Amino acid sequence: MANKVYNFSAGPSVLPEQALKEASAACIDFENSGISILSMSHRSKPIENMFAQTEQYLRELMGIPEDYDIVFLGGGCSLLFCMLPMNFLDQNATADYALTGVWANKAYKEAKQFGNALAACDTKSETYSRIDKNLKLSDNASYLHVTANNTIYGTEWHNFPKPKSGFLMADVSSDFLARKINVSDFGVVYGGAQKNISCAGVTVTIIKKGLLGKVNRTIPTMLNFQTHIDAANMFNTPPVFAVYVMNRTLKWLKDFGGVDAIEKVNRSKAALLYSALDNSKVFVGTAAKEDRSIMNVPFVFNKDVVAADKADDLAKEFLEFAKARGLQQLKGHRSVGGFRASIYNAMPVEGVQALVDCLGDFEKKVLG
Structure with a gap:
């Protein structure tokens, strides 16, 4: 692979x-x-x-x-x-x-x-x-x-x-x-x-x-x-x-060093991903900032940039774009749609960085 x-x-x-x-x-x-x-x-x-x-x-x-x-x-x-x-x-x-x-x-x-x-x-x-x-x-x-x-x-x-x-x-x-x-x-x-x-x-x-x-x-x-x-x-x-x-x-x-050590890494991973979403023109997080999870990060397209009638097709395109880079299982829960990245303990920082890079590259593709 x-x-x-x-x-x-x-x-x-x-x-x-x-x-x-x-x-x-x-x-x-x-x-x-x-x-x-x-x-x-x-x-x-x-x-x-x-x-x-x-x-x-x-x-x-x-x-x-x-x-x-x-x-x-x-x-x-x-x-x-x-x-x-x-x-x-x-x-x-x-x-x-x-x-x-x-x-x-x-x-x-x-x-x-x-x-x-x-x-x-x-x-x-x-x-x-x-x-x-x-x-x-x-x-x-x-x-x-x-x-x-x-x-x-x-x-x-x-x-x-x-x-x-x-x-x-x-x-x-x-x-x-x-x-x-x-x-x-x-x-x-x-x-x-x-x-x-x-x-x-x-x-x-x-x-x-x-x-x-x-x-x-x-x-x-x-x-x-x-x-x-x-x-x-x-x-x-x-x-x-x-x-x-x-x-x-x-x-x-x-x-690894116990819960204290993994919590530090988890918070760092979450901060990395949320920062990318907050600075994106195409993607936006859905949870209130004060309540954001350090484990599950749902996000959707920015409605001001991606028209509603284009969102479904573009979502499929993004998931294929991500999959081609080895980033899998990013589809959001069936009840809410969009996308979701679950960044549990065993997800390395490199995986989150790869997703951040993917978001940036797809944004460039969308915006031209």
Whole structure:
């Protein structure tokens, strides 16, 4: 292949090459056992040790206190959206949800099936282009739910709100380990791993001890977080390979210098790309500047330069132009159109620079 490929997919997304090579090797022979990790019993000592090591990596990298449990589950956040209120929101209790994007709304919709879920804010009328910080909070809410980073719309909570009552719950799927957070500020932190720390197939839920067991309903065994905590994530066959990919990705991050080091690089990458967009005559970012994500950067054509009836054809031309340079998966989410560059931890600065150069060259082509 003539050009190095840079994958800007929003998820599943780019992972460190080192982690991919190690995971690939483990598919043939896991830790010199002569057995593929895909064929090894989850109750074997090597797998149990790998799970314990993965949890320890998470604790070290995120600064997770000992009074928090960590649960690895399949099913994606689409399952967690219902599991969380099922475990934490009683039938007659209230929970506040900050509606800042599609995924926040999906979580909110599921919560309404279990208790009194209220919208603390909702910027749908503005295409979720900003985060409303003036939250309408309940006096007696069990928790406040926020989506830390909005993958589709490119907005991010830079300062997390504090609940009026109860605890703070955050979906951190698309900025997991991309920046430093204080876990102690939250009762629950959760996310799908396929955007920043592993392949598809596993979620991580971090739960402060003492919060479970307070709802007055019968919870099905598999949907009860306490089931998995008591069984040390081995109640049933867990997503072993996805956890191993996470293990290797966390090891890569640890060797890189940890979250502080990667956050510095992430902010530098985001600044580079946003600067190019802010100085472009053809392209323009869509998220409010004060809420811009350091992970997902959506952008569109400047309507003052590109006529509406020309935009679709020109968009196809730009995507082909970028693809020819090895820049792939830049098409925007189907619900908003345009373009989107997801610049997760494993995206090197060189990839972002290549995109910046591409934007500049395409602009020259458009403007003549």
